[in-house]
Amino acid sequence: xxxxxxxxxxxxxxxxxxxxxxxxxxxxxxxxxxWYVQSPGQGLQLLLKYFSGxxxxxxxxxxxxxxxxxxxxxxxxxxxxxxxDAAEYFCAVGASGTYKYIFGTGTRLKVLA
Amino acid sequence: ETxxxxxxxxxxMGMTNKKSLKCEQHLGHNAMYWYKxxxxxxxxxxxxxxxxxxxxxxxxxxxxxxxxxxSSHLFLHLHTLQPEDSALYLCASSQGxxxxxEAFFGQGTRLTVV
Numbered sequence: 001x002x003x004x005x006x007x008x009x010x011x012x013x014x015x016x017x018x019x020x021x022x023x024x025x026x027x028x029x030x031x032x033x034x035w036y037v038q039s040p041g042q043g044l045q046l047l048l049k050y051f052s053g054x055x056x057x058x059x060x061x062x063x064x065x066x067x068x069x070x071x072x073x074x075x076x077x078x079x080x081x082x083x084x085d086a087a088e089y090f091c092a093v094g095a096s097g098t099y100k101y102i103f104g105t106g107t108r109l110k111v112l113a
Numbered sequence: 114e115t116x117x118x119x120x121x122x123x124x125x126m127g128m129t130n131k132k133s134l135k136c137e138q139h140l141g142h143n144a145m146y147w148y149k150x151x152x153x154x155x156x157x158x159x160x161x162x163x164x165x166x167x168x169x170x171x172x173x174x175x176x177x178x179x180x181x182x183x184s185s186h187l188f189l190h191l192h193t194l195q196p197e198d199s200a201l202y203l204c205a206s207s208q209g210x211x212x213x214x215e216a217f218f219g220q221g222t223r224l225t226v227v
Contacts (some may be wrong), residue, residue, distance in 0.1 A: 032212055043117070043218035051213065090156070094211020097146055100169055101157040101211045110153055 004091050006104035013081050014112045021076040021107050023091030032094035033074045034101070039087045042074055047089075050074065060094070069098050086111045115139065119204050119219035126194065127227055134189040134222045136204030145187040146166075146177060146205040146216065158201070163188060163210075194226045 003026045013019055025031055032051050036044040048059025055067040065076045074091060089102045117138045122144050138145060147159040161169035164180040176198075178190040187204060201223050205216040 034215055036218075041221075043119075043220040044205075046215050049215050053170070092211075093214075094215075096212040097209070097210075098212075099146070099161040099163060099210035100158060101146075101205075101216050104163070105153070105155045 002093060002100075002102050004093050004102055004104040006089075006096060006107050008107045010108050011051075011085055011090070012110040012112060015083050016052065016080050019076075019078045019081045019085070019109070021089050021091075021109070023074045023076065023104060024072050024090075025074065025093045026072065027093055027095075029096050031074075032096070033065075033067060034092040034094065035059065035063070035074075035076050036090045036092060037061075037087050038090065038106075044073060044090060047076070050111055081109075081111055083111045114203070117204055117206055117217050118220050119202075121222060122220065122221045122226075125227060126191070127198075128192075128194055129160040131190070133191065134204075134224075135201055136187040136189075136194045136219055138185055138206040138217070139209075142206040142208045142217070143184055144207045144210060145181060146201040146207075147189050148205065150201040150203055158192065159189075161208060166210075169205055181215075191224075194224075196226050199224055199226045213218035218224070 005024045013060045023085045035047040050067045088106045088108045119187040121136045149157045159173045163164045165181045181189040201221045203221045204219040207216045
């Protein structure tokens with residue numbers, strides 16, 4: 001069955017430090033992968049997506065993610081975190097042939113001043 | 114108006130009430146979704162409509178009743194809810210499905226059942 005795992009429920013980093021959020025997926029075919037961000041009380045905003053091509057994708061707000069088929073991973077990175085990046089981050093996979101988007105449980109990011 | 118708009122943003126209802134959540138998308142998309150977001154649980158897909166036809170129905174209790182009168186509007190009718198139904202209900206839309214495009218989300222309706 002298709003699934004998405006985000007191993008880290010909470011991550012705390014200092015402002016200006018680098019960030020990596022982990023995402024592993026289980027999917028039989030070529031995955032369509034997404035990262036979303038959710039601020040408290042808000043909906044989900046797309047940060048970036050991967051469908052094919054270059055395995056390093058750039059997104060909004062200075063985020064990037066790298067697709068690694070051999071590791072079934074799609075980790076999100078940012079070289080220097082800002083206090084405004086504090087939010088919850090969700091990795092998702094789009095299931096081919098259906099209208100399903102399968103989400104991980106999310107990683108809550110806290111940023112220390 | 115842009116994107117996906119949900120109303121109301123907050124709703125408190127008793128277990129015997131009937132209420133409806135509304136979603137409107139201004140993106141020209143052909144698919145609309147209801148998700149339930151509870152604390153410490155993954156987003157749960159409830160319903161999907163494509164071109165006003167229901168294409169996914171993930172074992173949702175009958176006290177939740179969706180309605181899609183046209184491709185821009187989606188409703189979730191609620192009746193005789195339980196306290197465990199308290200959650201953030203998110204509406205989303207997409208052009209096609211997850212295999213070729215992303216979903217765009219509304220800001221959600223925070224539902225509290227008392």
